[in-house]
Amino acid sequence: MARTNTTSRTDSDRTDLYQSITDKIITELEAGRVPWVQPWASSKASLDMPRNGKTGDRYSGINILILWDAVVANGFSTNSFLTFRQALALGGNVRKGERGTTVVYAHRFTPDSERRRASEDGREPGSIPFLKRYTVFSTDQCEGLPDRIAAPPPPVPEGLIRPEAEALIAATGADFRIGGDRAFYAPGQDYVQVPRPDAYFDPINWHRTAFHELSHWVGGRSRLDRDQTGAFGSKEYGREELIAEMGGAFVCAALGIVPTVRHADYLGSWLDIIREDNRAIVRAASAASKAANFLLDFRGELATDQPDTGGPTTWREAA
Structure with missing residues (x-):
């Protein structure tokens, strides 16, 4: 008893x-x-x-x-x-x-x-x-x-943020395309597309968008294999967006880039998900942390020149 x-x-x-x-x-x-x-x-x-x-x-x-x-x-x-x-x-x-x-x-x-x-x-x-x-x-x-x-750590020097972000994206080896008028990750073709930086009113938002979409990319089948089959507007889609929002924010913070909300219009769906399941935010934060760590682990490769393996071209202009 x-x-x-x-x-x-x-x-x-x-x-x-x-x-x-x-x-x-x-x-x-x-x-x-x-x-x-x-x-x-x-x-x-x-x-x-x-x-x-x-x-x-x-x-x-x-x-x-x-x-x-x-x-x-x-x-x-x-x-x-x-x-x-x-x-x-x-x-x-x-x-x-x-x-x-x-x-x-x-x-x-x-x-x-x-x-x-x-x-x-x-x-x-x-x-x-x-x-x-x-x-x-x-x-x-x-x-x-x-x-x-x-002693508190010194602030990140102004000029190091964007080059470090660029180097990290390149180090992932992701098929990362710049161009078009919208940002997305295409699971079937396994590539990320983000508009040109000069298309953003505040260029720093380009970095936040890039790491949001790369957080989706990390969830691809050959990597962390998250369920990304939810249709737009579904709870499954909302959960994946919540993970990518936090994952992108965590990466930005690690690089010294102040994160903001990229998809504030999803606020209502996030509230519905969290109210329905009191473990949802804990699970989402855990998945986001894994996604951010997966991306940030590529920083270990930045100090070493990597051989050309014939893999996907990074930083290419989208058609």
């Missing part, structure tokens, strides 16, 4: 956590604020992806949105966070009276009983998803930390 109560309480806690995250996102969207497009111009922190100050690891998925909100709402000067114990391990501490930010850890585990049954049945064991809360603090909320941890 005690085991059943514990399981029930755990399931309830997990559901409450999904719901609390979902409720916060809905509140933001209903107010016309898009959580993955923060008002960075008024922020004290440089645009960057949130990361752990001790390990240097980047936070992913829904935690990006949670921590970006904390950075802007609290006026933090950095996107660096630590747990209470990590601050102590670094020789510092969280200042008395500071309130942390709750982030989540999503994973799966396989109970021993399931392993035994699977072994007896000759099949692969199943796993159970779980979501766990933990608290982190901005390095601004700590004292006594080493300078290399506490």
Whole structure:
């Protein structure tokens, strides 16, 4: 009986956590604020992806949105966070009276009983998803930390943003075509098309559009293989657009390009999707994070000249 109560309480806690995250996102969207497009111009922190100050690891998925909100709402000067114990391990501490930010850890585990049954049945064991809360603090909320941890990163130099974006797109090897009057990813032919940069009122929007469409490209069958079969206006289509919007915003942030909403007209459909399923925003943020990481991993190839493999031509003028 005690085991059943514990399981029930755990399931309830997990559901409450999904719901609390979902409720916060809905509140933001209903107010016309898009959580993955923060008002960075008024922020004290440089645009960057949130990361752990001790390990240097980047936070992913829904935690990006949670921590970006904390950075802007609290006026933090950095996107660096630590747990209470990590601050102590670094020789510092969280200042008395500071309130942390709750982030989540999503994973799966396989109970021993399931392993035994699977072994007896000759099949692969199943796993159970779980979501766990933990608290982190901005390095601004700590004292006594080493300078290399506490100092906010310098802003990205003005002239490095666009060349880095261009280099990243080229490094993907994607069939990336410039031209036409609309931006899209064609799954059947596996290419991206984006209008010329001078077709945009604000040229910086070209970069945001490019990474939005490349986030769709990442979901192609030979890469992350997301379901991209939804017809325009369907919930499946809306989910894919939500993933691409966040994925593009995450890549822009990593490159120092301030993200904005490219498809604000989808706001209503995103709200419908999130209201219907309190896990939808967590799943979408996770998929967007995977898409952004897939693209950003190509930065490792930028330092090395790549041989001509005869693959798709990049940066070509669309017919």
